[in-house]
Amino acid sequence: MTEVHSTQAKATLFQTATSERYQRWRLVKDKMVARGVVAGGLSIILAVVLIFFYLLYVVFPILMPSHAEVVGRYDVPEQVLGNTVFLSMEEQNEVAVRFTDTGKAIFFSVATGQLIRVDALPIPEQVQITSYAHGGVDKGVIAFGLSDGRAVVVKHDYKLSYPGGKRVITPAIQYPLGAEPLVVDKQGQALTKLAVKLGDKNSTLLAKTADNRMVLSSLSKKESLFDDEGTWEATDSVVEMAADDVDFILLDKELRNLYLASRAGDLTVVDILDKSKPEIKHKLNVLNQGVQISSMEFLNGDISLLIGDTSGVMAQWSMVRDQQNHFSIEKLRAFKVSDAPIITINPEQRRKGMLAADANGEIGIYSSTAERELIKEKIAGGKPVSVTLSPRANAMLLQTEDGKINHWTIENEHPEVSWSSLWNKVWYESYPKPDYIWQSSAASNDFEPKMSLTPLVFGTLKASFYAMLMGVPLALFGAIYTGYFMAPSVRQYVKPGVEIMGALPTVILGFLAGLWLAPFVEANLTGIFALLMVVPLSVMIFAYFWQFVPEQTRHKIPDGWDAVVLIPVVIFGAWLAFQLSPTIEALCFKGDLRTWMREEFGIGYDQRNTLVVGLAMGFAVIPMIFSIAEDAIFSVPKHLTTGSLALGATPWQTMTKVVLLTASPGIFSAIMIGFGRAVGETMIVLMATGNTAVMDLSIFQGLRTLSANIAVEMPESEVNSTHYRVLFLAALVLFMFTFVVNTLAEVIRQNLRQKYSSL
Secondary structure: OHHHHHHHHHHHHHHHHHHHHHHHHHHHHHHHHHHHHHHHHHHHHHHHHHHHHHHHHHHHHHHOOOEEEEEEEEEOOOHHHOOEEEEEEOOOOOEEEEEEOOOEEEEEEOOOOOEEEEEEOOOOOOOOEEEEEEOOOOOOEEEEEEOOOEEEEEEEEEEEEOHHHOOEEEEEEEOOOOOOOEEOOOOOOOEEEEEEEOOOOEEEEEEEEOOOOEEEEEEEEEEEOOEEEEEEEEEEEEEOOOOOOOOEEEEOOOOOEEEEEOOOOEEEEEEOOOOOOOEEEEEEEOOOOOOOEEEEEEOOOOOEEEEEEOOOEEEEEEEEEOOOOOEEEEEEEEEEOOOOOEEEEEEOOOOOEEEEEEOOOEEEEEEOOOOEEEEEEEOOOOOEEEEEEOOOOOEEEEEEOOOEEEEEEEEOOOOOOOHHHHHOOEOOOOOOOOEOOEEOOOOOOOOOOEEOOHHHHHHHHHHHHHHHHHHHHHHHHHHHHHHHHOOHHHHHHHHHHHHHHOOOOHHHHHHHHHHHHHHHHHHOHHHHHHHHHHHHHHHHHHHHHHOOOOHHHHOOOOOOOHHHHHHHHHHHHHHHHHHHHHHHHHHHOOOOHHHHHHHHHOOOOOOOOHHHHHHHHHHHHHHHHHHHHHHHHHOOOHHHHHHHHHOOOOHHHHHHHHHHHHHHHHHHHHHHHHHHHHHHOOHHHHHHOOOOOOOOOOOOOOOOOHHHHHHHHHHHOOOOOHHHHHHHHHHHHHHHHHHHHHHHHHHHHHHHHHHHOOO
C-alpha cells in the first residue's frame, strides 16, 4: 500500500509540475502575442506617420517664400564705350553682354565684371543709332534702327566647350539677316521706334520713322541649291494710321499681331497676317485718366501684354475670345509695384513670371498665374538703367545710374504655386474667363501650367458619390437579407460567392468597364434607366400575384429561399426593360435619348462617363460593404431576436428595431470602409472615365480623380519640379481627407456602440 501511495503521489507531483510548466509557457506565449500585437499596432501607426511626414517633406519646398540677395557690385565694364541700351546674360550665369548706343557689344564676367571681349557692330560711318529693340529675350536678337532708314540685326550666342574637363563659354556675335544694314524705310528717314521678330523662313521688322510713318518690312528666305545661306527678299508696306503718338511697338512671335501704344494709354492692335495689307482690329484705352504708360513688354509666349504705368501699376492684358468667337482685349490682372513710375519690365524666358523696376530703385518679381508678389527689394545706387533676368530666372543683373552693375541671385523655384492657383478660379491666357483647370504640361516652352486641384477633388468626390449610390443600397439590403432572413443552407453559398467578387483585380474591372460596359451603356442608355423602373415593378407585380398562389404550393418553398424564387423574375424584368427601351425612346425621346438631352437641355454625352464609373466602381465596393455589414448583422445575439419575437414583434419589426440598431456600428464601419475604397480607387476611374479633369455635375461627363491623376502623371514628372511636388500635394490632400473621414467615422462608430451596447 505504501508503494502504491508513493507512486500516486509521484504521479500527482509530476502532473502538477507539468501543469505548472504548461501554465508558465502559456503565460509566456500570451505575453509574447500581446506584445507582438502592440508592436504591430504601433508599427502601423508609425508607418502612417512616416508616410505623412514624407509627403509633407516633399511638399514643403513649394510653401517656402522666395528670396533674392546681392552677391556682387562692380563698375560697368568699358563705360566709356557708350550707354547701355540692352543687358543680357547666358544660361549658366557666367557671361553677360551689354549693347551700347555707340554700336558696341561688350561681353564680361557676371561674377566679377571682368572684360571678356568687345565686338563693334557694323554701323556705317556718319550714321547714328536712333532706336533699338530686342526680338525676344529668349532669342538673343537685337535690332538697331539707324538715322538713314536702315537697321542692323544681330544675335549674341554662346558656345560651350570642355577643354581639359573644364567648362568654357565662348561668346560670339552673329548676323542672322546679314552683316550689311537692311533698308527698312526707302525714303531714308530715321527709325525712331523699332520692333523685330525673326523666324526660320520669315522675319519682320516694323519701324516708326522720323516723319511719323509706320513702315513694315517683311523678309522671306529664298534658298538655293548652290547657296547654303540663302537670300532674303523684302516686301515693304505701310500701316495706314497716324503714328505721331506711337511710343511703344511690339510684334508677336507668330508675326500676326502688331501692338502699338501711346503714352496716354491708347492701344491699337493691327493684324499683319497679310503683310501687304495690315488691318487695324482693335482700339482701346488701357489706363485711367491722369496716368501714362511708362513701359510695355510681352509676357513669355507673346500672348499677353505687360503694361507698366506712372502710378506704379503693372497690368496684364490679353486677347480673349468669347463664346461667339469674337476677340477682345481684356485685362486679366494687375500688380501694384510701387507709387513710382515703372521704367522697365523683364519677363522670364521659361515661365509666366516677370520682374518690374521703378524709378526709385524698387524691384519686384511676380507670377501671373499665381497672381502674387514673390520678391520685393530695394536696389542701392538709385534709378535702374537696364535690367536682365537670367534664362533660368535664378539670377539678375541691374545697372544703376551711378555706373554700377548689381549682381543678384534669386531663389524662386515654384512661383506658379499659391492658394489661389491651387484652389480658386484663375484667368489663364487664351481662356474666355477665370476657371478651374488642371493641365500640367504641353509641348510648348511658353506653356502656362494650370495646376488647380479643385477639379481633381471634385472628380474624386463625384466618382465616390455615384459609386456609393449604387453600391451601398445593394450591399446593405443584400447583407440584411443574407444575415437575417436567408436560410443557412443558401447563405453558405451566397456569402462566399459575394466575397469572392472582392478578389477581382480592379484593373480587370476597369478594363471591362472601359472596353465593354461603356459602349454597352451608350448603346442601351434608355434600357439602363428603364431597369430602375421595370425590375422593381416586376417584383411588385409578382409579389401581388404570389399571394393568390395556393397555400400548399407556397409552403413548399422553405423559409429563407424566397430570393431563389425571385431570380427568374429579376432576370425577366431586366430583359423586358431592354426590350421596351426602343419603344420608350421612340415615344418619349424622339428616337434617341442622347440627342434629345443635348437638344432640349444642352447635356452632352461622353462614352466614358460618371455613370459608367458609378456602375463599375459600385460593383467593386459591394463585396467589402456586404461582407462587413453581413457579419455585423449575423453576429447580433440570438437571445435579442428571439426575445423580440417572443414579445410579439414581427420579423421586420425585430430587424428594424433590434437587429439594425445593435449592428449599426458594424454597418457604419462597412459604409465608411467602402467609401475609403471608392475614394482611393485608381484603375477603374482611370480606364472608365476618359480621365478628363472637368468640373461638371452631369452624370454623362467624364472626370479625373486625385489618385488617377497621380498614377498617370507621376512617371512623367521631373523629380523635384513644381509638377512633381504638386502631385505629392495631391497625395497629401488625399491622405488628409481619408484620415479625417476615418477619424470622424471612428468617433461616430464608438458613439453608436456605446448608445446601443445596453441592448
